[in-house]
Structures are given as C-alpha cells and as structure tokens.
Amino acid sequence: MSIKTFMRSPGRTLDIRDHLSDAAREVRLEPAGCVLVKDRGALVGALTPADVHAAGPSTLPALAVYEHASLTERLTVAHAVTGEAIVVPLDASLGDAARALRATPQRAALVTDGAEVVGVLTADDLLEAVIERLERDGPSGLARVLVAVSQPASPAAPGSRSALQVALRIARLHDAMLTVVHVMPRLSPAIAEGLSAGIDADVQRWRLAEARTSLGRLIGDVDGLAVRTDIRAGDVVDGVLAAAAGTSADLIVVGGRPGSVLARAVIRRSPCPVLVV
Amino acid sequence: MFTRALVVVDRPAPRQLLSWARRLMAPAGGDVRLLVVLPEVRAVVADGRTVAFTDQQEDGARRAAEFALDGVVARLREDGLGASAEVRFGKPSAAVLAAARAWRAEVVAILERPARRWRAWLEGDVVGDILKLSPVPVLVARSSGQRSA
Numbered sequence: 001m002s003i004k005t006f007m008r009s010p011g012r013t014l015d016i017r018d019h020l021s022d023a024a025r026e027v028r029l030e031p032a033g034c035v036l037v038k039d040r041g042a043l044v045g046a047l048t049p050a051d052v053h054a055a056g057p058s059t060l061p062a063l064a065v066y067e068h069a070s071l072t073e074r075l076t077v078a079h080a081v082t083g084e085a086i087v088v089p090l091d092a093s094l095g096d097a098a099r100a101l102r103a104t105p106q107r108a109a110l111v112t113d114g115a116e117v118v119g120v121l122t123a124d125d126l127l128e129a130v131i132e133r134l135e136r137d138g139p140s141g142l143a144r145v146l147v148a149v150s151q152p153a154s155p156a157a158p159g160s161r162s163a164l165q166v167a168l169r170i171a172r173l174h175d176a177m178l179t180v181v182h183v184m185p186r187l188s189p190a191i192a193e194g195l196s197a198g199i200d201a202d203v204q205r206w207r208l209a210e211a212r213t214s215l216g217r218l219i220g221d222v223d224g225l226a227v228r229t230d231i232r233a234g235d236v237v238d239g240v241l242a243a244a245a246g247t248s249a250d251l252i253v254v255g256g257r258p259g260s261v262l263a264r265a266v267i268r269r270s271p272c273p274v275l276v277v
Numbered sequence: 278m279f280t281r282a283l284v285v286v287d288r289p290a291p292r293q294l295l296s297w298a299r300r301l302m303a304p305a306g307g308d309v310r311l312l313v314v315l316p317e318v319r320a321v322v323a324d325g326r327t328v329a330f331t332d333q334q335e336d337g338a339r340r341a342a343e344f345a346l347d348g349v350v351a352r353l354r355e356d357g358l359g360a361s362a363e364v365r366f367g368k369p370s371a372a373v374l375a376a377a378r379a380w381r382a383e384v385v386a387i388l389e390r391p392a393r394r395w396r397a398w399l400e401g402d403v404v405g406d407i408l409k410l411s412p413v414p415v416l417v418a419r420s421s422g423q424r425s426a
Binding site: 004005008009031032132141142166169170175251260263264267268270272273274275276 | 295341342345348349351352389405414416418
C-alpha cells in the first residue's frame with residue numbers, strides 16, 4: 001500500500017483570492033474532487049469539498065438567514081485553506097502522510113516527486129486505505145448467498161433455473177450457505193408459517209407441499225453444499241428482501257432478464273448487491 | 278465461476294466496486310477490467326478557428342481518466358487479480374455493452390446511483406438498458422443504503 005496508489009491527480013489550480021463560491025463550483029466539477037491553490041504563483045495547498053463546507057456559509061436555512069449575502073460573498077479560498085501546505089514525498093508511507101495531516105487543520109497533502117507536485121492525498125484517501133486494509137484482513141469471498149426462484153413447479157422457468165445454477169456454482173466456489181427462496185403470492189401467510197388457516201387450509205397445504213417438492217427437485221443433489229429452502233407467502237419483492245435481511249445475505253441472485261420488473265424492484269431496495277442472471 | 282469481470286467505474290475511487298470485485302472473485306482469482314465511459318467530446322471552435330480538435334480533447338480526457346485509475350489497477354494487482362483499465366467515449370449503456378462483448382466479459386458490475394429526474398431524463402436508464410441487453414449476468418449495487426458485497 002503506497003501513496004501512489006491512493007493519491008489523486010492534481011486538478012486545476014485556483015488563486016487563493018478567488019471567491020469561495022466560485023471555488024466551490026470548481027471543486028464540484030473537478031473529477032479528482034479537489035483543486036490546487038496558489039498564492040502569487042506558489043502552491044500553498046489543496047482545496048477539498050470538506051474545506052469548502054467548513055468555511056462556507058451555513059447550509060442550514062435556519063442559520064442562513066443570519067448570514068448576510070454581502071458578507072458571505074466576501075469569503076475567499078484563503079478562508080478555507082489556512083496554514084502551511086503539507087508536502088509529502090511520493091516514497092513516504094501512508095502512515096507518514098496520515099501523521100503529517102493529523103498535525104494540522106489541512107485536509108489534503110501535496111505529493112511531490114522531487115520538485116514537482118504529482119498528486120494530492122486527502123483525508124478521504126487515507127480513510128479509503130484504512131477501509132481497504134480492514135477488508136483485506138477480514139474474511140474474503142461470500143459467506144451467504146440467496147437466490148430467488150419463481151414457479152418451481154413449472155418446467156417453463158429457464159430464468160429461475162439458470163439463476164439457481166449460477167447461485168449453486170457461486171455458493172460451491174465460495175463454500176457459502178445458499179438460501180433458495182420462493183414466494184407464493186396467493187398462499188396464506190398462516191399456512192406458510194405452518195398454522196391452520198380456515199376452510200381452504202387443506203388446498204393451501206397441498207400447494208405448499210407441492211412447491212416444496214418441486215423446489216427440492218429443482219435444486220437436485222447439492223453434494224455437501226449447505227442449502228436451505230425458504231417458502232414465503234405474500235408480495236414477491238417483499239418476500240425476497242425479507243429473506244435476504246433475515247439471512248444477512250452477501251449477495252442476491254435473481255433471474256428473469258431482460259428488463260425484469262422483479263429484478264429492478266429488488267435492486268432498488270436490496271440490502272446487498274444483486275446479481276441479475 | 279466468473280474469471281473476467283468488467284467493472285463500470287463512474288468515480289475516481291470506486292470503493293464499493295472494488296469490494297465486489299475482490300469478494301466475488303476471491304476464491305479463484307481472475308481478470309478485472311475497469312471501464313470508464315466519458316461523454317463524446319467536440320472540437321472547440323473560437324472565432325471560426327478550431328482551438329482543440331476532437332482527438333486532442335479525447336486524448337486529454339483519456340489520459341486524465343487513466344491516471345485516476347492507475348492506483349486502483351495497482352491495488353487490484355496487489356490482491357493477485359489481473360487488472361486493466363479502458364476508457365470509451367459515447368452513450369454509457371452502448372459503450373458498456375460493446376466493451377463487454379469485445380473483452381468477452383463473463384459478468385458486468387455496475388453501481389446504480391439515485392439520479393435526479395432531469396439527469397435520468399438526460400442520461401436515460403443506464404442500468405436498465407444494460408440489464409435488458411447484456412449478454413452476461415449483471416451485478417448491481419446501489420451507491421448508498423447498502424453494505425458492500
């Protein structure tokens with residue numbers, strides 16, 4: 001993990017006397033997310049969105065009424081970039097850069113290679129490095145995969161079948177727990193939970209048993225893989241999302257392309273990434 | 278499972294996308310291609326004279342995008358994955374699908390951001406178009422309200 005792999009390219013340059021409102025717009029438009037700041041031709045630091053936010057007028061309407069426009073318009077880049085520029089050499093460690101930034105109110109350091117500024121390292125970039133380190137130290141791969149299967153009794157559901165096959169392969173490769181969820185919109189919730197449900201209970205119980213058998217046939221021989229089936233009643237999207245939340249799924253696999261309404265609805269509310277097969 | 282993942286990048290530091298690529302490909306390894314799609318550029322004309330030609334503009338934009346991705350590529354390589362970056366110009370969904378076919382991607386990974394109405398109208402439903410037309414599975418995560426893979 002080196003500074004080079006986490007730093008940003010130096011964006012455009014602003015003058016320290018530029019209006020802060022103009023600078024805020026420049027920072028927003030800059031793909032690197034920060035700009036360099038010069039004072040009489042010499043680099044004095046870098047301006048990040050956090051600097052602009054800290055020095056700029058209040059974003060709270062309740063406070064903004066006390067800030068007269070003629071005063072806030074006088075704010076310049078100098079109000080946001082204060083103190084000496086932090087300069088770290090390209091071959092310094094990320095720890096050295098973090099210590100240098102921590103000792104000052106600046107939120108970005110200039111990275112130099114000899115006399116040339118080759119990049120900018122912000123507090124956000126350092127946080128990114130910490131996150132990456134934590135992720136590398138944590139468990140790799142996926143631990144819990146959930147696949148949504150529709151119409152298990154019907155042979156004409158190739159989308160579900162291939163989603164299930166993809167999910168089985170992913171679970172096998174990652175040695176992950178696989179949950180196969182099937183939601184029956186017209187099944188009584190009480191029956192799905194194993195309770196009595198009035199006059200048509202027998203019919204519903206028969207439908208549930210049929211679904212279980214079909215699902216088992218569809219999954220087939222899993223050869224040591226940890227697979228559990230989950231049959232739910234009610235709205236399909238709600239059922240899939242509830243199953244994902246209940247199993248803390250790392251990944252949801254759904255079939256039904258192209259342009260599946262179910263897939264889009266699951267993506268919009270899913271607690272984890274969704275693989276659309 | 279997937280050994281060639283095309284990761285669509287729309288920000289300089291695609292943290293969520295990197296997490297996915299790492300976790301999805303962790304057991305078997307493989308190749309990750311980071312794809313940046315930039316809007317088509319036009320020649321800059323001032324007072325009837327061409328100040329910057331399209332290819333000059335594209336070269337500049339391409340270099341800036343590649344510089345931004347250099348670090349990400351290096352970090353993926355540190356994880357033992359094959360990593361490369363590609364920059365295309367044009368309509369995002371068409372460029373992503375063309376890149377997926379040309380590179381023979383086995384999965385396309387993309388981040389869905391909540392778009393304001395005018396932006397959605399301007400750019401179209403990029404994720405929706407890719408889901409409809411992709412020849413390979415598509416991994417989609419939202420930019421917020423979701424834990425990384």
